Amino acid sequence: MSDTVASRSPAGHAAVLPRLLPLVAIVFLGFSAIGLPLAVLPLHVHGTLGWGAAMVGAVVGLQSLATVLTRRHAGVLCDTRGPKRAVLGGLAASALAGVCYALSLAITDPALGLAAILLGRLVLGFGESLFLTGALSWAITVVGPHNAGKVMAWNGIAMYGAMAAGAPVGLALLQAGGFGAVAVAATLAPLAGLLVAALVPAVPVPGGVRMPFTAVIGRVMRPGFGLALGSVGFAVLASFAPLLFAARGWPGAWAALTAFGGAYILARLVAGGLPDRLGGRRVAVLSLTVEAAGQLLIWSASSPALAVAGAAVTGLGFSLVFPALGVEAVKRVPPQSRGAALGAYVAFFDLSLALSAPAAGLLVAEGSYAPVFLAGAVAAGLSLLLTATGRDAPAPQA
Incomplete structure (x- = not known):
C-alpha cells in the first residue's frame, strides 16, 4: 500500500483508527511480554534463585541495554525486508524470552538459572526493538506519514497500557500458579500478537537509495x-x-x-x-x-x-x-x-x-x-x- 493511499481524503482520514487497531493490538500483546514478568522477576531472582539487589538491577536493566544496541538493526531490517518481517521476528524472540524464564525453573543450579533469565532478558530486548520499530513503520506506511502523530500516540497507549496491566496480572499469576504461570503467560502473549501480525497484509518496501x-x-x-x-x-x-x-x-x-x-x-x-x-x-x-x-x-x-x-x-x-x-x-x-x-x-x-x-x-x-x-x-x-x-x-x- 502506498503512503499516499490512506487519509488523503476525508473518508480515509475517518478510517485511520480502525486501520491502526490491529497494529496497536500487536504492540499491546508484545509489551505484555515485558509487563507481565516485570514486577515478578525481582522476586524470582532474589527469592527463588537467591541473588542480591545488584543482580536484580542487572536483570531488569539488561533488556533496555539490548534494546538500545539493536535499534539500528531493527530499523535497517524494516527498510530492507519490510516492517512485517521485523514484527514477526520480534514477537517470536519475545516469546522465546518466556521460554527462557521457564527454563530457569527446570535448572537446579542457581547460576545456570540466572543465566537462563539473563538470556531471556537479552532476547526480549532484541524482540522489543524489532516489533516496536516494525509496528511503528508498518502503521505509518498504512495510514500515511501525515498521520504519524496518531500512530505514535496510539502505540504509546498500547505500550503503557500493557505495562500498567501486566504488573498486577503478573503478581496475581505468581500467587495462583507460581513463576511458571508467569513464564507461560509471557510466552503466550507475544504468540497471540504473532497470530494477529500474520493476518495483517504486508506493505511494500519503498525503493530508492537508502541513507547511511x-x-x-x-x-x-x-x-x-x-x-x-x-x-x-x-x-x-x-x-x-x-x-x-x-x-x-x-x-x-x-x-x-x-x-x-x-x-x-x-x-x-x-x-x-x-x-x-x-x-x-x-x-x-x-x-x-x-x-x-x-x-x-x-x-x-x-x-x-x-x-x-x-x-x-x-x-x-x-x-x-x-x-x-x-x-x-x-x-x-x-x-x-x-x-x-x-x-x-x-x-x-x-x-x-x-x-x-x-x-x-x-x-x-x-x-x-x-x-x-x-x-x-x-x-x-x-x-x-x-x-x-x-x-x-x-x-x-x-
Whole structure:
C-alpha cells in the first residue's frame, strides 16, 4: 500500500483508527511480554534463585541495554525486508524470552538459572526493538506519514497500557500458579500478537537509495535529543516518586503514579492528533512547558495532594512529547529510510530511561528526593529551548 493511499481524503482520514487497531493490538500483546514478568522477576531472582539487589538491577536493566544496541538493526531490517518481517521476528524472540524464564525453573543450579533469565532478558530486548520499530513503520506506511502523530500516540497507549496491566496480572499469576504461570503467560502473549501480525497484509518496501545510518542519525538528532531531555521527568517520577512519599511520611504513593498514567492516556485520547494538525514542533513546545510545570509542582509540593497534582500535570505534558517530536523526526527522512529513522529516534528514549534515574540519584542527599524533580524540570526546559529554536520539518514525504 502506498503512503499516499490512506487519509488523503476525508473518508480515509475517518478510517485511520480502525486501520491502526490491529497494529496497536500487536504492540499491546508484545509489551505484555515485558509487563507481565516485570514486577515478578525481582522476586524470582532474589527469592527463588537467591541473588542480591545488584543482580536484580542487572536483570531488569539488561533488556533496555539490548534494546538500545539493536535499534539500528531493527530499523535497517524494516527498510530492507519490510516492517512485517521485523514484527514477526520480534514477537517470536519475545516469546522465546518466556521460554527462557521457564527454563530457569527446570535448572537446579542457581547460576545456570540466572543465566537462563539473563538470556531471556537479552532476547526480549532484541524482540522489543524489532516489533516496536516494525509496528511503528508498518502503521505509518498504512495510514500515511501525515498521520504519524496518531500512530505514535496510539502505540504509546498500547505500550503503557500493557505495562500498567501486566504488573498486577503478573503478581496475581505468581500467587495462583507460581513463576511458571508467569513464564507461560509471557510466552503466550507475544504468540497471540504473532497470530494477529500474520493476518495483517504486508506493505511494500519503498525503493530508492537508502541513507547511511550515520546520516539518518544526523537528521533525527535534534528531535532525538529533545525527546531524551523531555523523558527525564518521566524517568525520575517513576523511580523517585514512591521514595519521596516514603521519606516524607506521605500515604498513597501509588496515587502519584496512577495520576501520571491517567493523565498521560487522557491526553493521548483527546489530543493525540494535534501533532499531525498543528505540527510537531508547536505541540512539543506546549507539552514540554506543561511537563516542566508539573515537575516544578512536585519539587515544591508541601503536601501529597500537591505532589499527586504535579504528577498528573507531568503526565499531561509528557504524553505528547514522543509523538510530537516523532512527527518531526519522520519528516526529515525519505520513506526508504523511515525504519532507520524510527529506530534511531526511539533509541534516544531508551538511552534517556537508562541514564536518567542513575544520574538523578546522584542529586539525592540524606533522603531528600525533591532535587531530582527540579532536575526533571530543568531537562524539560532545555528540551523546550532546543525545540523552540529549531526549524519546522518539511512536509511529510509520501
